Amino acid sequence: MDLNLQQKNALVTGGATGLGRELVRSLVKEGVNVCFTYRSHPEEALALVNELNKPGHITVVAIQTNLGDSREIEDLFHNGLNTFGQFDILINNAAIWLSGLVTDISLDDWDRVMNVNLKSVFHLSQLFVNQCLDKKIAGSILNITSQAAFHGSTTGYSHYAASKAGLVAFSISLAREVAKQNINVNNIAVGIMDTEMIRHNLEKDPQYYLNRIPIGRVANPTEIADIGVFLVSEKASYMTGATLDVTGGMLMR
Numbered sequence: 001m002d003l004n005l006q007q008k009n010a011l012v013t014g015g016a017t018g019l020g021r022e023l024v025r026s027l028v029k030e031g032v033n034v035c036f037t038y039r040s041h042p043e044e045a046l047a048l049v050n051e052l053n054k055p056g057h058i059t060v061v062a063i064q065t066n067l068g069d070s071r072e073i074e075d076l077f078h079n080g081l082n083t084f085g086q087f088d089i090l091i092n093n094a095a096i097w098l099s100g101l102v103t104d105i106s107l108d109d110w111d112r113v114m115n116v117n118l119k120s121v122f123h124l125s126q127l128f129v130n131q132c133l134d135k136k137i138a139g140s141i142l143n144i145t146s147q148a149a150f151h152g153s154t155t156g157y158s159h160y161a162a163s164k165a166g167l168v169a170f171s172i173s174l175a176r177e178v179a180k181q182n183i184n185v186n187n188i189a190v191g192i193m194d195t196e197m198i199r200h201n202l203e204k205d206p207q208y209y210l211n212r213i214p215i216g217r218v219a220n221p222t223e224i225a226d227i228g229v230f231l232v233s234e235k236a237s238y239m240t241g242a243t244l245d246v247t248g249g250m251l252m253r
Contacts, residue, residue, distance in 0.1 A: 001235070003030050003229065003230065003233035003234065003235055004233065004234045004235075005027070005030040005031055005032050005229070005232075005233055005234075006030070006031035006032075007031060007032075007033065008031075008032045008033070008088040008089055009032070009033045009034075009035070009084040009085070009086060009087050009088050009089070010027050010032050010033070010034050010035070010087065010088065010089035010090070010091060010232070011034075011035050011036070011037075011077070011080055011087045011089070011090050011091070011124070011128070012024055012027070012034060012035070012036040012037070012091045012093055013036070013037045013065075013067060013091070013092055013093050013094035013120070013124070014036075014037060014038070014039075014067075014093045014094025014095065015034070015036025015037060015038060015045070015048070015062070015093070016036070016038035016041040016042075016044040016045040016048060016062065017038075017041050017044055017195070017196050018193070018195035018196055018197060018221055019093060019144065019190070019193060019195060019221040019224055019225060020036065020091075020093040020094065021044070021048060021221070022221040022222045022224070022225035023091055023093060023225045023228055023229065024036050024048060024052065024060070025048075025052065025222075025225070026222075026225040026226055026228070026229040027089075027229055028052045028058055028060060030229060030233075031058065032058075032089070033058060033059040033060070033084060034052075034058075034059075034060050034061075035060075035061050035062075035063060035080040035083065035084065035087075036048075036060075036061075036062055036063075037062070037063055037064070037065040037067065037076060037094065038062055038063075038064055038065070039064065039065065039066060039067070039094075042064065045062040045064070046062070048060070048062065049061065049062050059083070059084070061080075061083055063076050063079060063080065067094055067115070067116045067120040068112060068115040068116050068119075068120070070119075070123060073120060073123050073124060073127075074123075074127070077124065077127045077128075081131065086131065086135055086137060087128060087131065087139070088137065088138070088139060088140065089139070089140050089141075089142075089232045090124060090125065090128040090139070090140075090141045090142070091141075091142045091143075091144070091228065091232065092120070092121040092124060092125070092141070092142070092143045092144065092167075093144045094116060094120070095116060095117045095144070095160075095163075095164075095197075096112065096113055096116050096117065096160075097157065097160050097197050097198070098112065098113055098157075098159065098160065099156045099157060100156060100159070101155070101156055102158050105158070105159055109159065110159050113159040113160060113163050114159070114162075114163055114166075117160070117163035117164065117167070118163045118166045118167055118170070121143060121167060121170065122170060125141055125170075125174060125185075128141065129141075129174070129178055129181075129183060132178075132181070132183055133181060138182040138183065138237075139182070139183040139184075140183070140184050140185075140186075140231075140232040140233075140236075140237075141171075141174070141183070141184070141185040141186070141232075142186055142187070142188065142228055142231050142232050143167050143170075143171050143185070143186070143187045143188075144187070144188055144190060144228075145164045145165075145167045145168050145171075145187045145188070145189050145190075145243065146160075146161070146164040146189060146190055146191075147189055147190070147191050147245070147247045147250045147251045148160060148161040148164050148165075149161065149164035149165040149167065149168050149189065150165075150168075150189070150251060150253075151250070151251070167187070168187060168189075168243055171185050171186070171187050171241065171243075172185075172241045175240045175241035176241065179240055179241075184236070184237060184239060184240035185240055185241065186231050186236070186239055186240060186241070186242050186243070186244065187242070187243040187244070188224065188227060188228055188231065188243070188244050188246055189243050189244070189245045189246065189247060189251055190219070190224055190246055190247060191213060191219060191246070191247030191248050191250040191251070192209050192212070192213060192218050192219065192247075192248070192250070193218065193219040193220070193221050193224060194218050194219065194220060194221070195221055202218065212250060213247075213248040213249065213250055214248060214249030214250070214252075215248035215249050216248075217248065218248075219246070219247075219248060223246075224246050227244065227246055231244065
């Protein structure tokens, strides 16, 4: 299926590892130029750029960014625009997954989770929408949320679940605001994936996680990424404000 994405430009957060890395790869396979962020995996970021960058055909750049810092977010966006001229696609993938019971979570940890998982999504979405309106171009935003947004988290991750629930409400609100400007906003709700963020937990007690998944297996990030790229393509242009559940049955709605 031709997704008509050739020579589009995308900004992806958290692109050096896990789902973000596979989103970058899937976009490049469709002919998309990609700017992705990373925070703490410089070797993986450089390796991905070297793997995918094809001068004269596809441009892939990585920009180290602390998404908890508003100034760095603005620098990221404007540096990306200097390279690509415009962004047609924004994928808010980056997130942190801190643990702690409600009785023990510090205000600093609560703020860290909200700043990266929710505030940065608002900030980048605002910058993206404004450049689409200024340039009079269509745009597509994809936000990565979680089944925890609807079920709550397992014990010890309430701040993560709250940030992901807020992301759903924000996405719907933004989708309503910009629908007539030819900008669509959608979410993927993911379940349990084999990524660096959760691998230690999976290895420690795999059966605990498998028992929660009706399909009976943990997702490969590649299969989630391909669905995400479809959602930012013209084939999904009639979808907005939607959350697509890709959870192996953890969400059935």
